[in-house]
Amino acid sequence: MSQGTLFDKVWDLHTVGTLPSGQTQLFVGLHLIHEVTSPQAFAMLRERGLTVLFPERTVATVDHIVPTENQVRPFQDVLAEEMMQALEHNCQDHGITFHNIGSGNQGIVHVIAPEQGLTQPGMTIACGDSHTSTHGAFGAISFGIGTSQVRDVLASQTLALGKLKVRRIEVNGALPPGVYAKDVTLHIIRTLGVKGGVGYAYEYGGTTIDAMSMEERMTLCNMSIEGGARCGYVNPDQVTYDYLQGREFAPKADQWEQAVAWWQSLRSDANAVYDDVVQLDAADISPTVTWGITPGQGIGVDESIPQLADLPEGDRAIAQEAYAYMDLQPGMPILGTPIDVCFIGSCTNGRISDLREAARIAQGRQVAPGVKAFVVPGSEQVKQQAEAEGLHKVFEAAGFEWRQAGCSMCLAMNPDKLEGRQISASSSNRNFKGRQGSASGRTLLMSPAMVVSAAIAGKVADVRSL
Amino acid sequence: MTQVTQLSGRGLPLTGDDIDTDRIIPARFLRCVTFDGLGDQVFADDRAQTGGDHAFDQAQYQGAEILVVNRNFGCGSSREHAPQAIARWGIKALIGESFAEIFFGNCVAMGIPCVTATSEVVHKAQQWIQAHPQDALTLDLTTLTVQFGDQTLPVTLADGPQRMFLEGMWDACGQLVAQADAVRQTAAQLPYVTWSVAK
Numbered sequence: 220m221s222q223g224t225l226f227d228k229v230w231d232l233h234t235v236g237t238l239p240s241g242q243t244q245l246f247v248g249l250h251l252i253h254e255v256t257s258p259q260a261f262a263m264l265r266e267r268g269l270t271v272l273f274p275e276r277t278v279a280t281v282d283h284i285v286p287t288e289n290q291v292r293p294f295q296d297v298l299a300e301e302m303m304q305a306l307e308h309n310c311q312d313h314g315i316t317f318h319n320i321g322s323g324n325q326g327i328v329h330v331i332a333p334e335q336g337l338t339q340p341g342m343t344i345a346c347g348d349s350h351t352s353t354h355g356a357f358g359a360i361s362f363g364i365g366t367s368q369v370r371d372v373l374a375s376q377t378l379a380l381g382k383l384k385v386r387r388i389e390v391n392g393a394l395p396p397g398v399y400a401k402d403v404t405l406h407i408i409r410t411l412g413v414k415g416g417v418g419y420a421y422e423y424g425g426t427t428i429d430a431m432s433m434e435e436r437m438t439l440c441n442m443s444i445e446g447g448a449r450c451g452y453v454n455p456d457q458v459t460y461d462y463l464q465g466r467e468f469a470p471k472a473d474q475w476e477q478a479v480a481w482w483q484s485l486r487s488d489a490n491a492v493y494d495d496v497v498q499l500d501a502a503d504i505s506p507t508v509t510w511g512i513t514p515g516q517g518i519g520v521d522e523s524i525p526q527l528a529d530l531p532e533g534d535r536a537i538a539q540e541a542y543a544y545m546d547l548q549p550g551m552p553i554l555g556t557p558i559d560v561c562f563i564g565s566c567t568n569g570r571i572s573d574l575r576e577a578a579r580i581a582q583g584r585q586v587a588p589g590v591k592a593f594v595v596p597g598s599e600q601v602k603q604q605a606e607a608e609g610l611h612k613v614f615e616a617a618g619f620e621w622r623q624a625g626c627s628m629c630l631a632m633n634p635d636k637l638e639g640r641q642i643s644a645s646s647s648n649r650n651f652k653g654r655q656g657s658a659s660g661r662t663l664l665m666s667p668a669m670v671v672s673a674a675i676a677g678k679v680a681d682v683r684s685l
Numbered sequence: 686m687t688q689v690t691q692l693s694g695r696g697l698p699l700t701g702d703d704i705d706t707d708r709i710i711p712a713r714f715l716r717c718v719t720f721d722g723l724g725d726q727v728f729a730d731d732r733a734q735t736g737g738d739h740a741f742d743q744a745q746y747q748g749a750e751i752l753v754v755n756r757n758f759g760c761g762s763s764r765e766h767a768p769q770a771i772a773r774w775g776i777k778a779l780i781g782e783s784f785a786e787i788f789f790g791n792c793v794a795m796g797i798p799c800v801t802a803t804s805e806v807v808h809k810a811q812q813w814i815q816a817h818p819q820d821a822l823t824l825d826l827t828t829l830t831v832q833f834g835d836q837t838l839p840v841t842l843a844d845g846p847q848r849m850f851l852e853g854m855w856d857a858c859g860q861l862v863a864q865a866d867a868v869r870q871t872a873a874q875l876p877y878v879t880w881s882v883a884k
Contacts, residue, residue, distance in 0.1 A: 232874075232875060233871065233875070234871070235864055235867050235868050235871045236864060236867055238854075238857065238860055238861075239848070239852070239854055239860065240845045240846070240848045240849045240852075240854055240857075241844055241845045241848060242845045242849075242857075244860075244861060244864060244867075244868075246868060246871045246872055246875070248875065248877060248878070255715050255764070256763065256764065256765065258718035258719070259718070259719060259720055259765075262718075262719065263858075267858070269858075269862060272862075272865060272868070273872070276878075283712075283715075284716060296716070298716035298717065299716055301718055302716060302717075302718055305718045339877055339880075341877065342877060347763060347765075348762075348763055349761065349762050349763040349787055351763075363763040363787050364763060364787065364790070365763055365764070365765035365768075365787060365790060365791035365794060366765035366766075366769075366791075367765060367791065367794035367795060367856075367858075368790065368791070368794055370858060371794075371857060371858050371861050374858055374861065374862050375858070375861035375862045375864070375865065375868060376868055376872070377861050377864070377868055378861075379857035379860070379861060380790075381843065381845050413703060413757060413760060414703075414756065414757040414760070414783060414785075417757070417783060417785065417786055418786070444761075444787075447757070447760070447785065447786070449786045449787060469880075470877075470880035471880075474879075474880050477876065478876070478877070478880055481876050481877075512703075513703050513705075513760075533702075533756075536701070536702060537701075537702050537703050540701070630707075630712045630762070631712055631713070632712045632713065632715055632716060649705075649707070649761060649762075651705045651707045651708065651761060652705075652707070652708055652730070652731075653707060653708065653711055653730045654707050654712075656712070656713070658711070658730035658733065658734065659734070
């Protein structure tokens with residue numbers, strides 16, 4: 220059992236008590252809600268005559284269903300409009316802050332909470348969305364939850380949970396050129412598997428992680444769930460504090476020093492005990508691309524699609540399913556795979572640093588004929604910042620469409636969808652069958668820089684050779 | 686609240702690892718404000734693609750109540766719409782080699798037991814159901830066994846969830862709400878509660 224880790228310390232500080240089942244009742248410091256997983260939870264509250272216990276610790280936005288082209292209300296999709304209205308009414312009825320479209324603060328829930336300084340070290344954070352693990356980048360313990368648990372948090376600001384084990388994943392060394400945080404996470408998932416993290420919180424550390432910016436750490440923690448870990452985190456450090464200072468909801472003036480001291484005290488002890496430790500070398504990581512139907516089916520861009528015989532026995536059935544669905548042959552290089560659609564955005568890679576890097580590569584180049592390429596900022600603030608820097612002009616000149624903030628084609632609950640057998644190069648987080656809105660559509664996950672490379676070449680291309 | 690101690694019903698074998706929640710309920714069906722009607726849409730795309738040959742469509746499995754799956758079932762999105770769709774189709778319990786954590790938590794909160802078993806036990810159960818689709822299996826949460834035909838085999842469920850089902854405490858909401866004073870005390874001791882207020 221782990222001892223002295225940030226996870227242990229934060230868990231203990233937030234423990235309200237032990238429930239009759241033996242589970243822990245854990246206080247939730249920040250509850251983020253959105254239109255998809257909350258309406259049924261509010262309905263359950265009404266059925267039970269309950270109310271929201273800590274509305275001031277609950278923050279709402281709308282992201283999954285928002286159109287990224289025409290955001291005029293009422294939305295053309297009547298179902299989306301109904302969800303939007305339900306969220307507006309629920310927030311109004313319960314006194315919950317709602318960052319609506321046009322407020323300047325709307326965006327993907329995992330983009331807006333960090334950028335407003337709501338996400339802080341040592342907090343527990345819950346949201347009815349599996350990518351809540353993103354907030355772990357700050358040294359918060361953050362979980363995705365289902366709708367019944369959203370109800371529980373609304374009603375009690377707590378969750379009934381069993382404690383997780385802690386695995387330290389240590390990555391050391393400088394990242395090679397063209398290798399990004401996205402490649403690190405795809406490499407980790409490839410190495411440990413999509414179910415390797417079940418039952419664990421992942422603590423990411425080592426010199427590679429220390430050298431990452433907050434936005435890179437968010438990309439890394441974001442995809443913990445794709446590795447099976449419900450929660451992933453990085454110990455807070457000067458990079459964290461520098462990012463937070465001055466943000467709207469970060470501690471101010473006299474509270475700042477006190478806050479930093481508290482955050483510092485929560486870092487995992489030098490002699491902390493972990494349930495498991497994994498060591499990885501940054502030099503082994505290449506620009507990584509998924510070829511299959513799980514995020515664990517990733518390979519270096521210069522590798523070939525694995526042969527069945529080269530895979531562990533337990534991975535063969537899903538590999539066969541993937542060859543058939545993707546219509547890709549084992550032994551074929553992934554490099555040169557033709558691409559129809561290029562998507563840059565999502566809670567994984569829709570932040571300003573992602574867009575800056577994508578624009579740097581797109582600058583002076585052209586999207587290949589026949590490729591649909593578009594960029595969706597993760598939030599209204601990201602959009603505003605990108606436009607202030609002229610990034611949208613770079614993208615448009617290169618042939619990318621420039622859209623408004625939302626989840627867009629990551630999960631296609633909105634008008635942005637693949638069609639038929641289209642194959643996308645996507646900076647998002649899931650390549651599941653049908654994930655991007657067409658039941659037979661195909662997704663290759665990669666870094667935003669690699670998506671730009673694919674857009675320009677019209678096929679999977681190595682960003683290092685551009 | 687209802688105690689869940691033993692469940693008997695016909696089985697439904699759904700083979701394959703890493704069946705994610707996007708497949709269980711594609712995202713377009715999440716455009717809703719209630720869970721009503723999700724039962725008809727469970728595995729919508731997989732079923733359409735197999736032209737009626739999906740386990741959820743096969744005549745012999747209609748009315749089944751115990752779903753038997755393989756590894757990492759329910760991975761991906763946190764959408765409770767996934768277990769809701771499965772439950773509204775008629776499933777009352779799941780047996781699998783392993784479950785993704787959020788999916789498992791959602792099932793507990795809904796009163797749907799998810800128990801794990803070794804690969805060997807799961808394969809035996811799936812094969813037995815295929816040979817005996819009209820016969821019932823019995824899942825016993827007290828003894829942690831599954832019985833089918835003349836076989837009684839072990840299943841696993843962590844102590845906490847087991848107690849929640851056996852004692853009818855799987856819906857934690859009431860217990861959590863009852864501790865509101867203790868919750869306020871815990872909150873008051875956390876420094877950030879005074880530093881950061883959303884409004």
